[in-house]
Amino acid sequence: MTAAEVERPAGVRRLGKGVTRGIRAWGPPTLLLVGLLAVWEIAVRSFGIKQFILPRPLAIAETWVTYLPELYAAARYTFLEILAGLVIGATAGIVIGIVTARYRFMQDSLMPFAVAASSVPILAFAPLFNNWFGLDQQLSKAMVAAVLCFFPVMINTVRGLTNVDARALELLRSYAASEAAVFRKLRVPNSLPFVFTALRLAVTLATIGAVVGEYFAAPRSSLGQYIATYSAFLNFERSWAAIVFACIIGIGLYLIVAIAERVVMPWYDRQAEWR
Amino acid sequence: MTTEGQSQARPVVEIAGVSKVFDGRAQRATRVEALVGIDLSIAAGEFVSLIGPSGCGKSTLLRLIGDLTPPTSGTITVNGKPAERARRDRDYGMVFQAPILFDWRTVQGNVELPLEISGASKAQRQQRAMEHLRLVELSDFAGHYPWQLSGGMQQRVAIARALAVDPALLLMDEPFGALDEMTRERMNLELLKIWERTETTIVFVTHSIAEAVFLSTRVVVMSPRPGRISSIIDIDLPRERNVETRELEQYFHLVTAVREALRGDERSGGSPDEDGDDIAARRVAAEGLSG
Numbered sequence: 001m002t003a004a005e006v007e008r009p010a011g012v013r014r015l016g017k018g019v020t021r022g023i024r025a026w027g028p029p030t031l032l033l034v035g036l037l038a039v040w041e042i043a044v045r046s047f048g049i050k051q052f053i054l055p056r057p058l059a060i061a062e063t064w065v066t067y068l069p070e071l072y073a074a075a076r077y078t079f080l081e082i083l084a085g086l087v088i089g090a091t092a093g094i095v096i097g098i099v100t101a102r103y104r105f106m107q108d109s110l111m112p113f114a115v116a117a118s119s120v121p122i123l124a125f126a127p128l129f130n131n132w133f134g135l136d137q138q139l140s141k142a143m144v145a146a147v148l149c150f151f152p153v154m155i156n157t158v159r160g161l162t163n164v165d166a167r168a169l170e171l172l173r174s175y176a177a178s179e180a181a182v183f184r185k186l187r188v189p190n191s192l193p194f195v196f197t198a199l200r201l202a203v204t205l206a207t208i209g210a211v212v213g214e215y216f217a218a219p220r221s222s223l224g225q226y227i228a229t230y231s232a233f234l235n236f237e238r239s240w241a242a243i244v245f246a247c248i249i250g251i252g253l254y255l256i257v258a259i260a261e262r263v264v265m266p267w268y269d270r271q272a273e274w275r
Numbered sequence: 276m277t278t279e280g281q282s283q284a285r286p287v288v289e290i291a292g293v294s295k296v297f298d299g300r301a302q303r304a305t306r307v308e309a310l311v312g313i314d315l316s317i318a319a320g321e322f323v324s325l326i327g328p329s330g331c332g333k334s335t336l337l338r339l340i341g342d343l344t345p346p347t348s349g350t351i352t353v354n355g356k357p358a359e360r361a362r363r364d365r366d367y368g369m370v371f372q373a374p375i376l377f378d379w380r381t382v383q384g385n386v387e388l389p390l391e392i393s394g395a396s397k398a399q400r401q402q403r404a405m406e407h408l409r410l411v412e413l414s415d416f417a418g419h420y421p422w423q424l425s426g427g428m429q430q431r432v433a434i435a436r437a438l439a440v441d442p443a444l445l446l447m448d449e450p451f452g453a454l455d456e457m458t459r460e461r462m463n464l465e466l467l468k469i470w471e472r473t474e475t476t477i478v479f480v481t482h483s484i485a486e487a488v489f490l491s492t493r494v495v496v497m498s499p500r501p502g503r504i505s506s507i508i509d510i511d512l513p514r515e516r517n518v519e520t521r522e523l524e525q526y527f528h529l530v531t532a533v534r535e536a537l538r539g540d541e542r543s544g545g546s547p548d549e550d551g552d553d554i555a556a557r558r559v560a561a562e563g564l565s566g
Contacts, residue, residue: 168375168377176365265379267378267420268379
């Protein structure tokens, strides 16, 4: 009845203290990263580790700056593949997931295959995809990324739509709610945390799929070929510089998904899962 | 067995010859007779409690009235129509033991849910939601999310949600069972206030003798195996009830009457293999004493 009666669970986000919270959240990991890079730099120098075993971070940074234009062009090429793969894979996963969740027989017949397929090393098919969709085509790499994304997104969509509280279903039954209303008001919101979990996974998988797909066949100006070619020439600083770009893409996409999640599900506290 | 209200008004709930059998996987061995030969009539404005040990089918009976599960035989009439029709017409509101609030909706959004489903306009929804949040004294928390509220507050939101459609009938399945004793007593008083203000009919399932006597106009005592009504006790306490009601001599007499009715079942139905139910019945009796 009074404000004092409100219990504030540990997960309550306090608005207004955004900056303090930002420093608290980002400070420790940033410090750790800088520390690790420093240890790396010092270790390579003091133990005299050879460049082709492990280049120094500063040397990588130098290479990164020197070759920025061509690295950027390669990254742009690969980024498009990742993005296309994500859009194709996630859309197909959500759509087929919705259809599967709707029909019991589809769940019974499709889900075992989907679960089995998601534990198949799909990357092993990458050379075949190159064969099907064109060796130096972006489409072939996008398709590897798409297939990698598809299964987790589809499986989680089905789980999110079907794993609803039986009591909530009963409540809606007492309101004489239509199937459509149950879908919109219960199943969809219930599935969002599941779908976003899958999307977080999907951005990582799409990045891996595209880059590794390029190892087998792609134009010179792609991150995968860049990494593979300069590794072959023992010019590891340039491989590392391209890997840094791949990391930036992967982390960037992950952050976009995380932000979208906050916007779409302001009520959901993912950090509570870790506690 | 009849109260004044019953003779005046047309019954809101009419249960005739109802039984419910749960058939476990078509095997005779797992057949459970949850309810047999249930006849009960509930008049408009009554507050009827269903009480009995675990397995007596009191929750099942409530779910039958709400058409959440169909009876095996017999008829259930709500507001003069079959229970299914009444559910489709949204004639009743239901409150379960758990609040079952949607995490992704604010308190107000949760109360608006049944109104959204029945197709009320946005203005109407807001107005009715706020009106009923005021009724349960939670207007200040309209914008909060359920997980920001205590258990008692969450259950009050669930009550506001059930009342938002102005149901002729309110079905409550151990709504305060998960609350501590103090909160439960306060909620009892609040529920009585709401009952007076809304003049709705309430069917209330509970484990607690004290709660049943304090709230009801009639207490329906049930017994298990098979689930049946063993006696119905009129609660002729003054309609105006407050903290002092629990200290009236009449109140103690009624608590004793209900306890004895429950114990009577224990004696008549008590074969040695029914220890579980004995314990359940004793727990109910003990709860009554502590109240």
